[in-house]
Amino acid sequence: MSFYDFSCSDSGGQMVSMGDYAGQVLLVVNVASECGFTQQYDALEVIYQRYKDRGFSVLAFPCNQFGGQEPGDNAQILNFCRSKFKVSFPVFAKLDVNGEDTDPLFSFLKQEARGLMHTRAIKWNFTKFLLNRSGSVVKRFSPATSPEDLSGIIESLL
Numbered sequence: 592m593s594f595y596d597f598s599c600s601d602s603g604g605q606m607v608s609m610g611d612y613a614g615q616v617l618l619v620v621n622v623a624s625e626c627g628f629t630q631q632y633d634a635l636e637v638i639y640q641r642y643k644d645r646g647f648s649v650l651a652f653p654c655n656q657f658g659g660q661e662p663g664d665n666a667q668i669l670n671f672c673r674s675k676f677k678v679s680f681p682v683f684a685k686l687d688v689n690g691e692d693t694d695p696l697f698s699f700l701k702q703e704a705r706g707l708m709h710t711r712a713i714k715w716n717f718t719k720f721l722l723n724r725s726g727s728v729v730k731r732f733s734p735a736t737s738p739e740d741l742s743g744i745i746e747s748l749l
Contacts, residue, residue, distance in 0.1 A: 594726035597696040599652070600684035602669040607683070609696065614724050616647045616748045618741065619700060621688045623653065623660035623716040624671050631717050632676035634738040638745065639680045645749045646724065649680040649738075652697070654688050657716050661685060688713045704731035723748050 594617075595610040618638070623629065639649045653668045655661040661668065665684045672678040686694040688701075689712050700720045701711040717734040721744065729748065732741065 592699060594696075594699065594722060594728075597699065599686070599694065599696055602665040602682050602684055604665070604684065607681075609726075612648060612650070613726065614646065616642070616724055616745060617720075617722040617726075618647075618649045618738070618745070619696075619720040619722065620649065620651055621654045621697070621713060621716060621718055622651045622672075622682075623655070623657065624663060624668060625660040626657070626716040628715075628717040628734050631738055632672060632678055635680065636676060636678050638738050638742065641742075642745055642749060643680075647745060647749060651678070651680060651682045652688070652694075653682065653685040654716065655685060656687055656689055660716060688718075700728060700731075703728035721745070721748070 595613050597609045598606045601607050620635065635649050653661045663671065668685065669682050672682050688697040701713065704720060705711055715734045719732040719736065721729045721741065723729050
């Protein structure tokens with residue numbers, strides 16, 4: 592399977608094929624509105640704006656599995672992202688990234704790039720997966736990694 596074989600619901604409930612992003616460099620991030628890392632939305636928007644015209648996108652996937660830090664429904668989450676952080680990149684429907692109900696896309700991502708000490712589980716909100724233009728996972732980054740710190744590697748993939 593490839594990243595492009597998956598589909599996920601957007602915040603409005605419409606299914607979106609990841610194939611729609613074929614040929615782009617992608618940063619896939621599990622996000623939350625009430626997390627200590629939530630301020631990273633600003634940096635995610637900065638790198639999105641910097642590189643979007645060169646074939647780059649950020650794909651945000653809200654998740655409520657870490658400390659209940661994403662309690663809102665999809666409409667509330669999207670409104671929060673747009674009004675507070677002026678996010679213009681795609682924000683998808685809330686999903687699970689760990690456990691029995693893990694979304695298949697995140698099962699795939701975790702299989703392709705393991706975390707610290709080779710674990711598959713995502714440890715917290717704002718874990719990032721960087722994919723090249725072919726849809727291959729290049730690297731997984733911890734929540735503590737600032738999106739701005741990824742500029743060099745993103746540049747190298749564009």
